[in-house]
Every structure is written in C-alpha cells, then in structure tokens.
Amino acid sequence: MTNKRYNYEKIFTSNENDNDIQDVYQLSNNNNFSLENDNNIYSQMPIPTEMYYISQNNDDDDDDKINKNNYNQRSFTILNNNNNNNEEIQLFDIEKKKLQDDINKYFYQYNSLYYKLQEKFIDLTNKNINQQNKIDSQEKLINQLRYKLQNLEKEKNKLDNENNNLYQKNLNLENQMKIFQQNDSFKVINSNTTIIQSEGGDDDQNYIVNLNNDISELNDKIRKYITNLKQDVIVNIGQVKNLLSLYKCPIKTLNQKDDRLLIQAVLQRHIIEKIFDYAKQYFQSSGKHYYLESEIIKSESSLSLLLTHASKCRVGNDEVTLLASTKLRQQIYSILNNRGFSDIISHAIHEHPFIAYYKKELNDIMNELRIIEDIQKKSASENLAATIIRDVIKLFWFRLKVQEPAVQYLWIQNNTKVDKTFMEGNNLDDNGNLNLFVDLCYFPLIGRNLSSNNRKIYFPAKVYVNPTTN
Template sequence: MNDYRVVIGINLGTTHSGFSYSYMSPSNICIHSEWKDGIGHKVPTILYYDDVYKNVRSWGFPRPTFGGKPVELFKLLLGKMENELSLLHEKAIIDYLHELSKIIKRAIQQVDLHTQALIVLTVPDDSMMLTQTFFTMREYVYKAGLLKDPLSHNFGLITESKAIEIFCMKYLKKHNLSVGEKFIIVDCRDNAVHLTTMLLWKNEKLCLISERVEANCGGDFVDQEFHEFLNRKISSSGMNPISENQFQIMKQAFNYIKKSFSGVQSEFVPFRIYLEANKPVFVPSRYNSEANRPSLILTQSEFSILLNFEDVKAIFEPIIERIIQLIDYQLRLCYDSCYAILLVGEFGKSKYLQLRIEEKFRTRTRHISRPPYSDIAILRGAVLHGIDYVILDQAYIIKLVEKNKELEEENIKLGEENKKVRELQLKHGVLTSNYNREINQNRIIVETLKNDIKGIGEKYQNKISVINQQHQNKIELQGQRAKQIQNNYYVCKNNFDKYKLLHDNLQEKYVDLQEKYNEEINQNQIIIEKLRSDIERIEEKYQNQISDIDQQYQNKFKLQEQRINQLQQSLELKENKLQDLGKEKKELNVEYDNLHQKNANLMNQLENILQQNTSCKDDISNYQLENIDQNYIISLNSDISKLNGNLKSYITDLNQDVIVNMEEIKKLLLLYKCSIKITNQKDDQLLIQAVLQRHVIETILSYAIRYFQCTGQHYHLESDIINKSSLLSILLANISKYRMGNDEITKIATTKLRQHVYTILDNRGFADIYGKNDATYEHPFIAHYKEKLNKTMDELRIIRGQEKITCENLAATIIREVIKIFWFRLKIHESPVQYAWIPYNAKVDETFMKRSNFDNDDDDDLYVGLCYFPLIGRDIASNNKDVFVPAKVFAQKINFNNK
C-alpha cells in the first residue's frame, strides 16, 4: 500500500505555469502564490539562456538586465511530440521544471517528495499519444529532480480538460446533481474557448456526450479588438500608427478596464488613458475638462485616448457573441435539456461575459455560475484527481486483502474435505489391489489344478472328480469373494460421489449463510437502536447522581478560585515590579537620546573643525572614532538589554502554568547541535528558555532574509532602499576607482551613505504606515509575521489567559528590535561590525562569553552546549577580536568531541 502524504499538481502552461498541493484533503488545496518577484497564482513560462543556450540565467518574472536569449512557447511541442521532439525543446522543459522544483521543495517541507508525494502533471488536450507523452514527461520530471528514478510510480498525467471536468464535478456535488443530468463547461482561456458537454451516468463518473468545441475567442482576442479599435481611431485622424511598444503599454491599461467592465452603463465611468514616460495613467473623464478636447490626441508631447461605454462594449461584443453562439449550438445538441452552464478560466471572470450569458440562457438551463477558484480550475482539478487516485488505490488494496482472507478460509474448508476424499481414494486403491492379487492367485491355482488333472489321467478319475468338485467349490467361493470386493469398490466410488455432492451442498450453504449474515446485521441494528433507548433511560435515571457529583466539583472549584486569587495577588506584585522596570527603561532611553544628541553635536563640531584646519585631520578623526565607538557600544548594549528583557517576557519563566512540548524542544536541541539531554520541564527550565530564545532570534532573521529578497511593493520600501543604496555604493566605489581626482568626500562617500541609510532605517524602518485621512496601520511585514511567530511558539509552549495575550502582543516589538539590531544597527558603525553564534563544544572563554549556568568561577574545563545570543564585535573571526557584546552560552562539563 502506498504512503502518499501530499499530492502535487503542476500545470506547465503555454504562457504561464504554476503548482498546487494538498496534504490528502480535497477541501484544503493550497495554490502557490509567493513567487520571488511577482504575486499571483502563476509565473510566466519563459527561460533566459546565455549566448550558447547552455545555462539558465533567469526564468519566470524577472526580465534580466544583462539581456539573455529568451525561450518560450516550448510547451506547444507536446501536442506534436512524436514527430518534432528536439534537443532544445527537451532541455527547455527539463530546465524550467528544474527551476520550478526548487520552489516546490521550499514550499512543501517535512515530506519526502520521492516516496511520499504523488506528482500529477497536466498536458494539453491535443497531445497525440498520451502513453508516449506519459513516459516522455516522466523522464523529464525525473531529470528535473522531482522523481527518485525514471520508472517511479508516484507520477501521473491528466489532460487540462479532464482536470477542469473533475473540478466542476466536485463543485456540482453540493447541488445534488442526479444521474443522467447534463451540464456544459465553458472554459474561457486567454487564447481560446473550449466547450464540453458532459453527462453524469454513474456515481461521479462522467460521459462525454458531444464533441469538445474549441474556438479562437478568448481574452487575448479582446486585446486584438482593442488594437484594431486604436488603429481605426488613428487612421481616421490621419496620424501615424502607434508602435508595438506603445500598444503593449496601452494594453496594460486596458486590462484594468477589461476586468472591471460589467456591461451596465450606470456603473461605467469613462476613462482617458495618458501615455506618460512609457507608463499608462488613468484619469476619469469627469475630473477633466473634456468638453472641448478630442477623443484621440496623438502628438509629440501627448498621447491620450478617451474610452466611453459604447467603445468598450463594441470591443467586447464580437468575442462574446461568438461564445454565445457556441453555447447555443451545444444547448441545441442537448435539446435544451441542460442542468447547468459553468464558466471557468481567466476570461470567465469577465462580468460582462457573465451578464450576457445569464440574459441569454437563464430560461434554458437551471443553473448558471462561475465556481469559486475557477480561474485556477486546472491546478485544483489536478490535485483532486491525484487524491481520488490515492483513495481508490488504497480502497482497492484493502478490498483485495479482505477477499484473500475469505479465500483462505474457504481453502481451509476445501482442504479438509479433500483430505477425506484422499482417504477414501486410498482405501479404494488398497481394496482394488487386494482384489487383483487374489484374482491372480486363484488363476495360478486353477492352472496348477488343470495341469495336475491332466497328468493323473484316467487312473485317478474318481479322485479327480472329487477333487475337481472341491476346487469348483473353492472357485465359486473365490468368485463370491471377488464380487464382494467389486461391491466394496462401487461402495467406495459412491462414497466419493457422495462427498463431492456434499462439497457442492456446502458451497450452496455458504451462500445461504452469507444471506443470513446480512439478516443478522439488520437484526443487530435493531438491537443497537433498542440499546440506545435503554441508554437514554439510564441517563435519566442517573441524572440526580450526576447533579450531586457536580455539586462536589463546584466545591472543589471554589477552593481553586481561592488559589487563583492568591496567584492573582502574586501576579500584581510582579506587575508592580514590571512597572518599576519600565520606569528604569524610560530613564535609560532618555539617557540614550541625550548621548545620541551629544554625539551628533560633537560630530558636527568636528566636521566644522576639519573643514577649517585640514592639518589636524588625523587627530580629530581618531578622537571622533573613539567617541563614536563609545556611544555606539553604550547604545547597542542598551538596545540589546531591552531586547533580552522582552525575549524573557515573551518566552515566560515556564512555571507550572505553562505547558512545554518536550518532544519539540528535543528536536530544537538537535537542530542547534546541542548534545545536553533534558528530562523534565522543572529541572531543565534554564536550558529550555535558552533554546527558545535562540529559536526566536533565528526565526525572525529568516523572516527578514525572505523579506529583503523582494521588491516593488509599497510595503517593500525598506528592501528597496537597501537594494538601491547598495547599487549606489557600488557606483560611488567605481567612480573613486576609475575616475581621477583628489577630493576627500569621494573616498568616504560610500561609508557615509551606508551610515546615513541605516541610521534612517534604524529610526523609521518597519514603523506604522500612514494611510488615508491621517489614519495609520501596522506594517504588513510585522502584521503577517507576528501571527506566524506566535503560531510557531504556541507549538512549543502553551500559555493561557491574560498572560497569553500579553506575550503575543510582544511579538511585533521583538521582531522590530531583532531586525533593527542585527540588520540595521550593526551597519551604522564606520568600520564593519559582525555577529556570530559560538559553535557547540567550543571551550568557554570568559573574555567574550557570558554563561548562564555554572556560577563557580573555578570550573575551567567548561564547553559550550548551546549559544543562545550571538557574539557582536569587530574582527570576531581573528584572535584580536574587539568585543562589543559578549555571547550568551549554556555551558557543559563534557566535551563530546573528545568523548
């Protein structure tokens, strides 16, 4: 039996591709949408190669700035794979699947894709030989790294239309679709529209009752109509046609109107599209003085066009009219006996298309709708197909096991009967052998007597007669005995036939017993119903006893409430202490602000002195660095102290009211290579707090790495600033390297730029965002990952009540503090500052480590078991390291490297 834990559906599309997956749950299908440089359910099917088409330099969303040779539309050869398979086509598919597999492996973790995942790949409907395509694509998927070997069984193919049919069937189940009902699937893709008429004929099995129809009238053809509309407008004005680049930019603007156009004039606002700096700009016509302006302006300084309701409707009308004709033709083939018309595909989201189909066919069918997620029906259908395959495969294997068990029981019964038959056959053989032996003996005796009689002659005639008579009697006796033996033979044969008949009767009785078994099941069901009624009566009988027990528990609850009140008083004392600590923190913040202001004033004074007297530059620079280092270290230690306090409050003191998941804690210790064994929550409290602090810091840093790899959105402003400043730093370094000059500012420009940028980010990075009407809202990165961090920690330790709310509210603060310290603050210093985790089994050195256990200073032979706060300083990899903040470690006495 297979051990599949996840089903992965991959849609290798002509222009866009994507994948979905589900952990064996049809109601919980995940569609991957977190791409590196784009947002959406799919990524473009395109590769950028080097000049010799050997190495992939980029793929999907990012168009490389270095050029590169694009390869696209290679999926189209799948329909002609038998005759037109080329090396470049095979390499392109394998390379693209290889790049896609990296995303799949990052998205689906803790699952062995080679043994626990079923991969379902969609192929075009016009694939000439599906069997050949299966073996070819399985080899491609294997070479891309998704299969263990080229003959793996955890791979399947499904056509795109079949995937859509399965998706629609699952949707219609909730509408109680009956056997014999027909429905039409209208698959509105960008490059074509496919119509399929289906019939439900047995359970969930579908039957194609009419030929699939494909027509060139999808969403791309609406763009073509828009292009022709522009050409007509321009040619009628006597102007030169627009370039292909200008049309592509205008098409981006038109896509917004195409998606929102509903066909209702009262809902439509005329737009004027301006082309400014090769970017489309939308301006509603009611905000402009359009009365005296022409609908089309195409000059050297301005290019704009006004789109009215009638213009947009005329662009849509030919395409939608063609789709309506196709649906009308299919309904005629069904004699207008159709249960539902389902719209799927990207163009199926068009509100105007839905309105026209509803107006045209609402009287000819009972149900017209666009199912949820219909624009990704192929991806969801592929996963549903894989789940159905796994369920059917497991059910078939279970059925075979049960059938084999029944056959084994029948074979045991038949074996006992065959044993009896063999015993009878053995007896029959013995009797037959005895009979033949006695016949031979009698024949020998008769021959002997005949010879004796012939030799004696007449002399002994009388004696011969007497002896002959005696032997004649013996012969008769032998004949009687032979008859008896023959009768015994027939008796044995009859017994054999009797047992054979008995076997046949037993077979018939087995069938009767099966029917009786079914009757007994029904009777047992009646008995169960009776027992249920008896249980209800018993429940009523013992209700009073339960009330008494409940009263006893109420008394116990009162005692517990008294205990809670005592704990509440203790909690209030702790809160008072926290308030005192808060006051101290505010005082430290004020002191830090004063120091920071003094440092800024001092730097300004020193810069003025530097400009006035360049001869003292070296002395002033050294003095400035010393003061900056001192203030920097004071500020850094203050922020780290505040972070450690928040981390301790977030993790909590792990008292008896907090439940710790010890198994997950052991896994964390293995993850960070800590060899110290833990036994229980109470005795190992310090070590558990340490590994949780390490995990919180590492997890937040992983969030930051993922964030700073993305750009382009307003909530990626911090990432954009860092990327742009890095590029500017490279340019400044290049001008200092490749351009002649003797100014001092160029030499320190990159350092000053980095300091100013990271100082700004340290102050405003990931702060709340200004919204409309002076409203503010939390940074999306903080809002998203604080929920994710709290969920991660809930799996490691469980907190209840008010303390849980207090801890979860700290998540946003801790995320900001960690990123600001490790991502911004360390880069403000003029010379590089790094951080590093002390490896386990390193010897404890008090000069740059601070241990949390083994307070006895005489313990010299101590080794690092776990580092839960990193070492921060300059040149930390060398022997002459300059320590700003020592590392925090949990020590052990055993060196496991030498054990």
C-alpha cells in the same frame, strides 16, 4: 218602621291571641247603606222582629283543626330551623377556633420576626458605629499622612535643588574628564580583547554604551516573551528536543523543572533564527510599497558600489568621493534604524504588513513549543511579538551597519571552549570548572574582527554550558 229586611249573621272566628269568638253582623240589602255618622247608623237599625240569627257552629271544629295544624306546622318549622341554627353555630364555633389558632400562630411568628429584626437592627447599629469610628480614625490618619506628605514635598524640593547643584558640578567634572580621555582607549583589564575601538573616540564609546543598553532590553523582552516556564506554562518536551537536535546541542533526558534554563536558551535561539529567516525572505523580495525597506537597501548597495567604482576609475584628489559610499551607508541605515518597519501612514495609520503577518506566525510557533494556560499572561506574551521582530531586524540589519567599519555578529559553535572574556551565561558563574565547552549559543557575539585574535567586543555572546561537563 221600614220595609227593609236585615239579616244578622253570627260568625265564629278564631283569634290567634285569645281564641275568643266574635260576632259578625251582616246586613242584607246593604247596597244603599252607608255609615256616614253614628246617628245615621242608629236611625236605620232594624227592629228585632225584622232580624234573624244565623249560627255557624258546624264550621268551628274544622277551623280549629286547621288552626292547630297550622300551629303544629309552624312549630315543626321553628324546631327544624332551630336544629339548622345549632349546626351552623357548631360550624361557626369550629371555624372560629381555627381562625383563633391561625391568629395565635401568626401572632407568634410576628413576635419572633419582630425580635429577630430588633436584634438585627441593634447589630447593624453597632456595626455602623464601629465603621464610623474606623472611618474617623482613617480620616485622622489621612490628615496626618497629608501633613507628612507636605513636609516630604518640601524636603524633596530642597533635595532637588541640591541635586541640581551636584548635577552641574558632576557635568563640569565629566567635561574635564573627557578632555583627559579624548585620545585614550577603553580596554578589558587582563585581556587582549578590547571593548571599544581606540580611534573611535567618544562617539564610538557612546555608540557601544547605547548598543549594550538596547541589546539588554531586547534580551529582557525575549525572556518575558518565552516566560519563566513555571506556573501555568506547559513545555512541549518533544518539540524542544527536536530544537536541541536542530541546533546540534547534546540531547539528554529533558525535564521542565530541572532543565528550565536550557529550554529557555534554545527557545531564545529559535526565536532569533526564525526572525532572521523572515528578514532574509523579505529583503530578497521587491516591488510595491510593502517592500520599501528592501528597495532602499538594494538601492543603497547599488549606489555605494557605483561611488566606490567612481573613486577608483575616475581621476580626482577630493576626499568626498572616497568617503561618499561610507557616509551614504551610514545615513541610509541610520534612517532605516529609526523608521524601518514602523507603522505605515496611509488613509489611516496601520501596522506594517510584514510585522502583522510574521508576529502571528511567530506566536503560533511559540504556542506549540510552550502552552501558556493563563489567558492574561498569554495575551501579554503575544503582544511582545511585534516589538521583538522589529527590534531584532533593526539591530542586526540596520544598527550594526551604521558604524564604520560595520559591526559584525557571530554565533559561537557548539563544543567551543568557554572563554569568559567574550562569553557569558546564566550558569557560567555557578560552575567553577575551567574546562568547559559550549552546549548552545543563544545570543550571538557582537563586535569587530571577530575571527581574529585582535577582536573588539561590543556585546559578549550568551552561551549555555552543561553543568555536568568535565
């Protein structure tokens, strides 16, 4: 037997699963003990007399209490966890229900929007089909019109050829007529007032025809410049009354609607008179390139006077000297009528300073007499000012002096008895009264020998007559 002493201790432990008691044997002095194999274990087992038993019954109750407390604590923790889980489940259910409601709401909105888009798509599809049908119909119509246009072009070419033939025949007839009318004069029927100078021939007739056309165009431009005084135009009645007094026209109660013709007439008279004032001031000045037209007229006047003096004070029998002053005047004024007050050629082409300055002044005057509210209409009216100023000066300062003898102009005085042989007006034809008198002359009489009974009229005076005159 060995001398080693072994202690055998029986320890009561609690197992969580079955709560049974296990024996634990402890070996004392087991520092050199090893469990290499089963044989070694049993070979070194102590004999019964060398072992003693240690009981641990005193600690069993305490361990049991501890185990129970641990169990109760775990149970309480589990219960609390269950309660918390129940609350979370309830919150989850509430959130789930809310999300489900939102899903149902959005699903309903989606379906509603989908059906609307579907209806819109169908509507647009139908419209597209209708539009395409219209396009097809219009293309068909265009093709038909093109076909008709081609036929019309063929007809036009055919008519052009026929017209050219007729024109040539007419030209031949006119040449034949000129031969018969070469020495005849054109006179106003049933009147002592002749329209064309008999000794002038065809050149004089052409001059008068062209002059009448140009004067008619000038009057049309002035009417457009004044406007019709209807829509979007407000007349300054007080200023117009002052003009009527200035031109000695009988003043009466003035109304824009009822007296529109009278207002237009006095405005036209004022426009022409203002341009006359501008021209007189210009032709009295000299110097610089700005006054070129004025310098030419002054030089022509001086040279013509010298040529006339030479024909009278120097011996000779040539006809050139006698006609020199007349030919000089005609050539000079013909040149001025063509180029006078046109745009100036310098480093760049620009408007004549005289025109640029006085068109603004004339527009300012007219904008005080009548107010054009429409911007486009006002701009179109103001753009006519430069052309009207240039045309008036060319007509009365240059054009009338090209003829020999020079053509004259005359304003008909107020209270002159109306003579329709050399007067016309917008309201003359509507008045059957033979005892009429002129209230206002708004375009002068143009012709020769205007102060004599043998006057020759190129263009009649335009006058306004009061419709109520007895």
